[in-house]
Amino acid sequence: MTQVLDPPASGAAPEPPPPLVGGPRPPGYLADRTFRIVAVLAGVMVLVILALIIWVLFDNSLEWFREEGIGSVFSLDWAPNEGKYGAGALVIMTLMVAVIALLLAVPVSVGIALFINEIAPRRARLPIVFVVDLLAAIPSVVFGLWVLRQLASPLADIYADVHNLVKDVPILGDVFGDPSASGLAIMTAGIVVGIMIMPIVTAITREVFATTPASQKEATLAMGATRWEMIRGAIFPHSRSGVVAAVIIGFGRAVGETIAVALVIGSSQVLTENVFAPGDTLASIIANQFGEASGVQRSALIGFGLVLLAMTIVLGIIARSILRRANRRLGIA
Amino acid sequence: MTATVVPPAPPTPRSPSGSILRPRKATGWRRFKSGLASVLFVLAFVAAAIPLIALVYYVTREGLKVFSWEFLTTELPFSQRSVDGGIGPAVVGTIVITVGATLMAVPLGVLGGIYLNEYAGKSKFGALVRFLSEILTGVPSIVMGLFIYTFWVLRVKEQTGFAGSLALACLMLPVVIRTSEEMLKLVPHELREGSLALGSRKSRTIRTVVLPHAAPGIVSGSLLAVARAAGETAPLLFTIGATQTANWNLFEGTNTALSVQIFGNANSPYIPAQERAFGAAFTLILIVFVATALARIVTVVYTRRVSGKS
Amino acid sequence: MTTTLTPDTTIDGVATLPPTEVDQPPAAESEVPEQEREVVFRLSEVEVFYGAARAVTGVDLDIARNEITAFIGPSGCGKTTVIRSLNRMHDLTPGARVMGTITYHGENLYSGKVDPAEVRRRIGMVFQKPNPFPKSIYDNIAYGPRINGTRKRSQLDDIVEHALTRAALWGEVKDKLKSSALGLSGGQAQRLCIARALAVDPDVLLMDEPCSALDPIATARIEDLMHELKDNLTIVIVTHNMQQAARVSDRTAFYTAEPDEEGRRVGKLVEYDVTETIFTKPGDPRTEGYITGRFG
Numbered sequence: 001m002t003q004v005l006d007p008p009a010s011g012a013a014p015e016p017p018p019p020l021v022g023g024p025r026p027p028g029y030l031a032d033r034t035f036r037i038v039a040v041l042a043g044v045m046v047l048v049i050l051a052l053i054i055w056v057l058f059d060n061s062l063e064w065f066r067e068e069g070i071g072s073v074f075s076l077d078w079a080p081n082e083g084k085y086g087a088g089a090l091v092i093m094t095l096m097v098a099v100i101a102l103l104l105a106v107p108v109s110v111g112i113a114l115f116i117n118e119i120a121p122r123r124a125r126l127p128i129v130f131v132v133d134l135l136a137a138i139p140s141v142v143f144g145l146w147v148l149r150q151l152a153s154p155l156a157d158i159y160a161d162v163h164n165l166v167k168d169v170p171i172l173g174d175v176f177g178d179p180s181a182s183g184l185a186i187m188t189a190g191i192v193v194g195i196m197i198m199p200i201v202t203a204i205t206r207e208v209f210a211t212t213p214a215s216q217k218e219a220t221l222a223m224g225a226t227r228w229e230m231i232r233g234a235i236f237p238h239s240r241s242g243v244v245a246a247v248i249i250g251f252g253r254a255v256g257e258t259i260a261v262a263l264v265i266g267s268s269q270v271l272t273e274n275v276f277a278p279g280d281t282l283a284s285i286i287a288n289q290f291g292e293a294s295g296v297q298r299s300a301l302i303g304f305g306l307v308l309l310a311m312t313i314v315l316g317i318i319a320r321s322i323l324r325r326a327n328r329r330l331g332i333a
Numbered sequence: 334m335t336a337t338v339v340p341p342a343p344p345t346p347r348s349p350s351g352s353i354l355r356p357r358k359a360t361g362w363r364r365f366k367s368g369l370a371s372v373l374f375v376l377a378f379v380a381a382a383i384p385l386i387a388l389v390y391y392v393t394r395e396g397l398k399v400f401s402w403e404f405l406t407t408e409l410p411f412s413q414r415s416v417d418g419g420i421g422p423a424v425v426g427t428i429v430i431t432v433g434a435t436l437m438a439v440p441l442g443v444l445g446g447i448y449l450n451e452y453a454g455k456s457k458f459g460a461l462v463r464f465l466s467e468i469l470t471g472v473p474s475i476v477m478g479l480f481i482y483t484f485w486v487l488r489v490k491e492q493t494g495f496a497g498s499l500a501l502a503c504l505m506l507p508v509v510i511r512t513s514e515e516m517l518k519l520v521p522h523e524l525r526e527g528s529l530a531l532g533s534r535k536s537r538t539i540r541t542v543v544l545p546h547a548a549p550g551i552v553s554g555s556l557l558a559v560a561r562a563a564g565e566t567a568p569l570l571f572t573i574g575a576t577q578t579a580n581w582n583l584f585e586g587t588n589t590a591l592s593v594q595i596f597g598n599a600n601s602p603y604i605p606a607q608e609r610a611f612g613a614a615f616t617l618i619l620i621v622f623v624a625t626a627l628a629r630i631v632t633v634v635y636t637r638r639v640s641g642k643s
Numbered sequence: 644m645t646t647t648l649t650p651d652t653t654i655d656g657v658a659t660l661p662p663t664e665v666d667q668p669p670a671a672e673s674e675v676p677e678q679e680r681e682v683v684f685r686l687s688e689v690e691v692f693y694g695a696a697r698a699v700t701g702v703d704l705d706i707a708r709n710e711i712t713a714f715i716g717p718s719g720c721g722k723t724t725v726i727r728s729l730n731r732m733h734d735l736t737p738g739a740r741v742m743g744t745i746t747y748h749g750e751n752l753y754s755g756k757v758d759p760a761e762v763r764r765r766i767g768m769v770f771q772k773p774n775p776f777p778k779s780i781y782d783n784i785a786y787g788p789r790i791n792g793t794r795k796r797s798q799l800d801d802i803v804e805h806a807l808t809r810a811a812l813w814g815e816v817k818d819k820l821k822s823s824a825l826g827l828s829g830g831q832a833q834r835l836c837i838a839r840a841l842a843v844d845p846d847v848l849l850m851d852e853p854c855s856a857l858d859p860i861a862t863a864r865i866e867d868l869m870h871e872l873k874d875n876l877t878i879v880i881v882t883h884n885m886q887q888a889a890r891v892s893d894r895t896a897f898y899t900a901e902p903d904e905e906g907r908r909v910g911k912l913v914e915y916d917v918t919e920t921i922f923t924k925p926g927d928p929r930t931e932g933y934i935t936g937r938f939g
Binding site: 257312 | 363364366367369370371373374375376377378380381382384385387388391392395441442444445447448449451452453458459461462464465466467468469471472473474475476477479480483484503506507510534535536537539540557560561563564565566567570571592595596599600607610611614617618621622625629
C-alpha cells in the first residue's frame, strides 16, 4: 500500500463532516444573486430602449398628426413653407431607391454567394470573404463622398445617353426621363445603396445556400447534371425562402440608409417616376432638414422617423418569421 | 462470298442506364450553359471588388494630398474657404465619442448576452429580449439620433459628445448582445459542469471559466461593432453640435467627429473643404480597416491559444 | 509511483481478469461486516424524471464510507442519472426532478435549506470526458480552494502539490505548473481533473465513466489511484466496463432498462451486493444475463 501524504486516519474513526444545514452562511451567495439580477437588468434594457424610442418619437410627432390630420399624413405634398407636411412622396421615393438597390444587389449577391460556396477553391474562400467584409466596413458617409465626387458626373453622362435612347418609348421614356445634370438622382442613390447592402445579402444568402444537404447536391451530380444544373436543381429549390428572407433584410437596410443617400439624391421632394431625376427619402430628408427645422416641420420629420421605424420593424418581423419557418422545415432549432 | 460488314458504332447512350464503359457526359450546350454561369458568378465577385478597389484607391489618392501629422492635429479653420487648418478636433471627437459609446455598450451588451445564454434559456422573457434585440439592430441610425436628441439633448438642453456616445451605444448594444450570446453558446457544457461540480456558483463559473473561454470571440465581435460606430454620421448630426477646437471632454461642450466633418464638407464648393473631407475620409477608413483587421487577428490568434498548443 | 502490468492482463481491447480474482473469495480486509459499515448515502425509493419522462425508478441502496461502489448496466439503464443525483447535478437541468429520499450522512440532500454549492464542495465529481479549464495547471487545481477562500500563495502551493501527488500527476507536471492545462494528454488531463476535485478535500468522489475516453494504460493508472484514494474517500463509479467494476469495486449495483406498464423504457436498480457475489453468484437472472453476456 503506497503511503498517502494526508495525515489523518489511522486508528481512530475520522470525524463526521459538519452538517449541511445550519452551517455558516455559504460564501458567495449574495454575489451570485446580485450578478443574476444585473444580467437580467441588462436584458431588460433592450426592452426599455425600444419602448422609449417608440414612445418619444410618437409623443413628438403628435403635433404633425394634429396639423395634417391622420388622413392626409401620407399626402404627396411636402412643402413646409406652405404648411404642407405630407409624407407620401417620400415614402414612395424611399421605396423606389430600395427597389433599385435590390435589383442591383440581389443578383450580384447571389452570384457571389454561389461563387464563394461552389466555385472558388477552398483556400481562396477566406480572402474573398475578407474582401466582401471590407466592403461592409466602409462607412456610409465615405461611400456618399466617393460617389458624389467621382461617380456623379460620369453617371450623369450615362443617364443622358440612356434617356436619349429610350425617350420615345412609352413607359421607359418616363422612367428614364430627363436626367439631372449633376448626376444626383434617385438612380444614383439606388446604386450606392445597392453596393452598400450587398455584403449583408451575400452573407445571409451564403449561409442559406450552405445549408443545402450534401446528399441532394450529390444526387443531382450523380445523375450527370452540370454544376449549373445542380445549383438550379438542388440549391435553389432548397433555398427559396431563405433567399426571400435575405432580400427582405436587405430591403430593410436599404430603407434605413441615410447619409450616402442624403449626399447623392439631390434633395427634391417632388414625387416623380423619373429615376434620373433628383428625389429624397424619409431618412435623407431628416438628415438634411432637421437641423434647421422647427415647429410642425420638426414634428413632421420626427414622424418620418416613426414611419421609418415602423417599416423596419415590420420588415424585420417578416424576415424573421420566414427564416424561422425555413429553419424548422430543415429541422434546425 | 464473305464480306465483312462493320456494323456502325452504337450511338452514345443517353438514357439513365447508359453504359458504364462510356459514361454519360453532358452535351455541349448544357456544358456551355454551366460554364457561362460560372463565368457570371466570377463576374459577380468582380462586380463587388471593383467598387471596393475604386473607392479605396480614390479616397486614398485624394486623402493623401492633405494627410499628415499636422492635418491630424491642427484645429479646424473657421471658414470653409481657408486652406490652413486640419481635422484635429474631429479626430479627437471621433476617439472620445466612440470610446464613450464602447464603455457603455460593451459591458452592458456582454451582460445581456450572458443573461440570454446562461440564465434565460428557453424562457418566454428571454425569447422576447432576443426578438427585441434583433429588432433593435434594424433601427436606422438616423432614428437613433432623433431619439437621443428628443429624449436627452432637449431635456438637458445642451449638445455634448456624451449625447453622441449614447446614440452610438444604443446602436452597438444589440450587436454586442448577439455576438456575446453566440460566443457563449460555443463554450462546451462540460466546462460549466466541471466548475459547478467543484462547488462554484453560477456567477463565478460564468466569470472565471465561461467568459474567459468566450473572450476572444466577444472581443472580436465588439471590435467590429466599434469599427461600425466610429464611422456613423447620422446619430451624431443633431446630438453633438459642432466645434472648431478639440474637445476632450465628453460631458461638457459641443464636439465634432470625422464622419460629421466629411458630411458637412462633401458638398462644399471650396476646394480646401473638399480636400479636408477626403483627408477625413481617408483617416476614417484607416481607423475602420485597422479595427476590422484587429478583430480578425484576435479571432485567429486567441482561438488557437484557447484550444491548447498541439 | 509507476504502474506495472501483471503478466495476465492484456492491453488490447478487452482485458481479461487474472483467474485468481474470480475463483477465490477476496481478501478479508475488503469485506466489512454489514453492521459496521458507516452509511454515507442512503437512497430510498428514488426516481428521477426529465419533464414527464421517467428516467429511472426503484432505487434503494446504501453507499458506505471508504468503499468503492460501482454502478454497471447497459446504456440507458439510469446509472449516470442516479450518480448525478448524488451531487445535485440535476439542479442544472431544467425540468429534471428527483423524487424519493436521498440522505447524506443522515441529512436530506434535497432539503430546501441545503446549499447546492456546499453539496458539491463535499461531493466531488469527475466526468467522462476530461474537462480541464482553459487555464494553467496550477490555476486549475487552485480553482476550488480559491472558491473556498484560500488566498495565500504558500497555502495554495501546498494544496496544489498535495492534490497533484494524490492524483499521481505531480512528478509529470511539477516543472510546468504554469503551462496551459489544455496541453496535457487524455490520461494526464483526467488525472488533473481528479486532482482538481481532490484539492477541495471532498468527502465523496463521484466518477462518471472516468476511463471510457482513455487508453488502457491510463485506465490502469487511474484504477490504481482509486485504490489508494478510498482510504480517505468514498468513491462511486459508473462504468460500462464490467471488468473494471470487478477489479476496483467493493460493491456493485446492477441497473437495467425495462419497459414499464405503459411500454416506455425506464431504468431500474436490479441488484446491489458485494462485488464478488454479483460476479460469481448473482441473485437475479437479469444480472447473470448481463454478466455472462460479456464473459462469453
